[in-house]
Amino acid sequence: MSSLRIGQGWDNHRTKEGRPLVLGGVTIPCEFGLDGHSDADILLHAVTDAILGAMALGDIGMHFPDTDPQWKGESSDHFLRHAVKLASELGYHLVNVDSTIVLQRPKLGEYRAKISESLAQILDLPLDSVSVKFKTAEKVGPVGEGLSAEAQAICLLEKS
Numbered sequence: 189m190s191s192l193r194i195g196q197g198w199d200n201h202r203t204k205e206g207r208p209l210v211l212g213g214v215t216i217p218c219e220f221g222l223d224g225h226s227d228a229d230i231l232l233h234a235v236t237d238a239i240l241g242a243m244a245l246g247d248i249g250m251h252f253p254d255t256d257p258q259w260k261g262e263s264s265d266h267f268l269r270h271a272v273k274l275a276s277e278l279g280y281h282l283v284n285v286d287s288t289i290v291l292q293r294p295k296l297g298e299y300r301a302k303i304s305e306s307l308a309q310i311l312d313l314p315l316d317s318v319s320v321k322f323k324t325a326e327k328v329g330p331v332g333e334g335l336s337a338e339a340q341a342i343c344l345l346e347k348s
């Protein structure tokens with residue numbers, strides 16, 4: 189295996205009234221949240237898939253099937269920590285992570301520091317190695333109409 193490995197991840201979940209809106213492990217005050225078997229944290233799911241992808245270890249659903257009752261309501265940092273551990277067992281550590289959350293509303297700018305700090309803490313990375321960006325979908329398509337939200341992530345791992 190090369191000493192550098194790159195991985196990419198994407199996730200989306202439907203919005204649902206009354207559900208918590210958890211992004212990067214941070215609960216954002218909002219009248220709707222994201223529906224799903226776990227806490228539906230699209231950012232942590234996308235980063236988890238990016239790490240699994242970099243290591244060619246499949247995807248999050250292979251490791252944590254959403255049909256398995258033991259993952260119902262699970263906090264997604266558990267999935268992400270597991271991916272980091274699998275990478276470390278293969279002798280790799282994260283160099284940096286870049287990500288984008290696509291959410292029509294609410295505006296997330298005021299939570300940027302909190303979300304980045306939370307992600308950095310879960311990944312055990314310094315803040316300058318973790319990037320979280322936000323985009324609307326310009327009111328177009330399911331995300332733009334507020335029916336769903338998406339997250340994309342890319343990460344680089346290096347042999348320890």
Ligand code: C5P
Pocket residue numbers: 290291292293294295296297298322323324325326
């Ligand atoms: O999607 P758009 O380019 O119009 O977003 C403009 C800016 O609004 C983004 O660069 C981001 O800083 C911010 N934004 C946000 N929360 C969102 C979507 C976008 O803070 N849910």
Ligand code: MG
Pocket residue numbers: 199200201224228229230233
């Ligand atoms: Mg998901």
